[in-house]
Amino acid sequence: MSTATVPPKKVNRLGLEVLNYKGGKTTLCAGCGHNAISERIVECFYELGVDPFNIAKFSGIGCSSKSPAYFLGLSHGFNGVHGRMPAIATGAMLANHKVLGIGVTGDGDTASIGIGQFMHLVRRNLPMIYIIENNGVYGLTKGQFSATADLGSTLKTGTPNDLPPFDCCALALKWGATFVARSFSGDKKQLQAMIKAAIAHKGLSVIDVISPCVTFNDHAGSTKSYSYMKDHEQALHELDFVPHFEDITVDIPEGQVMDVPMHDGSHLRIRKLDRDFDPTDRLAALAVLEEAEKKGEVLTGVLYVNTHKPTFMELLNMGDEPLGTLPQSKTRPPRAVLDQVMEELR
Numbered sequence: 433m434s435t436a437t438v439p440p441k442k443v444n445r446l447g448l449e450v451l452n453y454k455g456g457k458t459t460l461c462a463g464c465g466h467n468a469i470s471e472r473i474v475e476c477f478y479e480l481g482v483d484p485f486n487i488a489k490f491s492g493i494g495c496s497s498k499s500p501a502y503f504l505g506l507s508h509g510f511n512g513v514h515g516r517m518p519a520i521a522t523g524a525m526l527a528n529h530k531v532l533g534i535g536v537t538g539d540g541d542t543a544s545i546g547i548g549q550f551m552h553l554v555r556r557n558l559p560m561i562y563i564i565e566n567n568g569v570y571g572l573t574k575g576q577f578s579a580t581a582d583l584g585s586t587l588k589t590g591t592p593n594d595l596p597p598f599d600c601c602a603l604a605l606k607w608g609a610t611f612v613a614r615s616f617s618g619d620k621k622q623l624q625a626m627i628k629a630a631i632a633h634k635g636l637s638v639i640d641v642i643s644p645c646v647t648f649n650d651h652a653g654s655t656k657s658y659s660y661m662k663d664h665e666q667a668l669h670e671l672d673f674v675p676h677f678e679d680i681t682v683d684i685p686e687g688q689v690m691d692v693p694m695h696d697g698s699h700l701r702i703r704k705l706d707r708d709f710d711p712t713d714r715l716a717a718l719a720v721l722e723e724a725e726k727k728g729e730v731l732t733g734v735l736y737v738n739t740h741k742p743t744f745m746e747l748l749n750m751g752d753e754p755l756g757t758l759p760q761s762k763t764r765p766p767r768a769v770l771d772q773v774m775e776e777l778r
Contacts, residue, residue, distance in 0.1 A: 445481035445677065453478040455505040460495060465617030465643030466565050470502045472620065473534070473563075476627040477504060480675055488524055488531045492517040492546060495572055495645075496538030496565035504534075515546025518553035521560055522744075527756035529745045532631070533560030540570050543579040543598040550600075554636060555608045556744040561630045561637045562609075564600050565617075567645040568656035575648025586653030600640045601735055602721050605714055610635035610738040612717065614731060616661050617643040625671035625700070626734060632676075632694035635743050642730060661730060668709050668720070668733030672701040692737050702734065711737050 443449055453474045458467050477484065487507035491497035493514035500509055508531070512520045517535050525533050542550045542564050553562065568581040577585075580600065581593045604612045611633045615623040623641065630637035642661055644650050650657045655664075676697030692700040692711065702711060710716055717735040724731035755763070765773075 444478055446483060448478070448481075448484070450474065450478045452506060453484060453504055455500070455502040458502045460498065460502075461645075461647050463646040464495070465567065465641070465645075466496055466499050467502070468617040468620075469536075469563065469565055469623070469641055469643060470499050472623045472627055473503045476624055476631060480628060480631055481677075482532065482631060486531055488521075488528075488533050490517050490521040490524070490533065490535040490560075492537055492541040493572075494538040494541045494570070495567075496536055496643075497541060499536045499565065515541055515544070515549055517541065517546065518549040518558075518562075522553065522556070522558055525558060525560060525745075526748075526750075528754040529559070529750055530754050533558075535560060535562045537562065537564055539564060539566045539568060539578040539580040539600070543600055547579070547598065551603065551607060554604050554638070556747075557608050557610055557636045557741060559634055559636065559743045559745060561627070562639070563627075564638070564640045565643040566600070566640055566656065567643050567649050568597075568654065569645050569649040571645050571648055575645070580656075582655040585655045586651075588648060588651050590653070592653075599721060599725070600638065602718060604636075604638040604640075605717050605721075605736055608636070608741075609638045609736075610741050611637035611734075612736040613638070613734045614640045614642070616665055616730075616732055617641055618658060618661065619665075619732065622667070622671055622732060625673040628673040628675070629671075629694060629698070629700045629734065629737075632673075632696045632698040632700075633737070633739070634695035635738070635741060642732075655730075664728060664730050666724060666729040666731050667705060668707070668711075668731060668735070669705055670703040671734060672703070674699045674701060693739070695739060700734065700737065709733075711735060714738070 484504050484506040489500040489509040491500050491511050521535050566580055569575045577593045580597045583596050585593050601612050601614050613626045644658045688704055690702040711734050714736055
């Protein structure tokens with residue numbers, strides 16, 4: 433009779449296994465950068481011990497919008513139509529602002545058909561995480577250029593792009609997002625720190641992730657390929673994230689660190705590399721993006737953090753109790769009030 437003991441299962445602070453944070457098996461192409469992003473989301477929510485039942489996932493249409501099926505399978509989810517995810521997320525968050533919202537979208541879903549919706553989400557500072565899986569092409573319709581494709585980049589056929597791109601980070605910075613970052617799906621450590629900081633942030637967190645399309649946009653003429661990113665990525669800084677439930681210590685030399693406290697007591701720690709950059713300065717963030725574009729660099733890192741701007745919920749003076757849980761006696765005007773309104777309209 434064996435006396436070997438079964439090792440205890442590894443669980444987080446909620447007593448949940450990482451399996452509780454996974455979703456279905458991916459149907460995306462092998463090597464797709466989107467899968468790496470899904471893996472980071474699973475890791476971050478598990479390691480921070482976020483209750484999966486208290487998360488709402490939102491997406492639109494595109495390869496990126498399939499991703500929510502591959503993570504947080506125990507969470508709520510809504511897959512909307514192309515470009516309309518921000519409106520759906522706004523309605524859901526207004527109905528229950530107690531849930532943590534995460535939207536996963538693509539460059540077409542955000543910067544083409546959905547750009548109007550994206551800009552209104554940005555200016556409202558809706559408290560949610562908005563991840564753009566950016567590959568510069570329409571993967572579901574055979575690889576045409578999207579609105580984030582760089583000027584002069586080419587398709588697999590050699591056709592050049594003649595139109596300038598939208599920079600989603602620059603748009604988010606200009607019009608109101610309070611956490612703006614850019615990363616690369618192949619940079620595990622950097623992307624993990626960003627997503628964890630976004631989870632802790634109270635406000636709109638926009639993370640633009642360059643996520644190469646291995647089928648249509650991973651060739652020599654692409655500026656969204658793995659090789660291009662490896663050769664042209666310029667990191668602003670190194671990132672560490674310290675959750676509020678852990679000791680605030682990170683092995684970084686004194687005098688080279690900026691410590692940004694987040695809303696829940698967590699800390700985003702930034703170690704400067706070769707430049708003096710303040711991520712709380714919005715104009716400085718816009719300037720470094722412009723500088724990087726002129727040099728042909730892809731700048732990654734946390735570009736901007738603002739923990740003081742009111743969210744859309746605060747501007748609307750939302751009560752503590754979610755609207756979706758209120759009884760009809762509080763949400764539906766009585767007959768006498770409706771009659772009075774009708775009388776005034778005569």
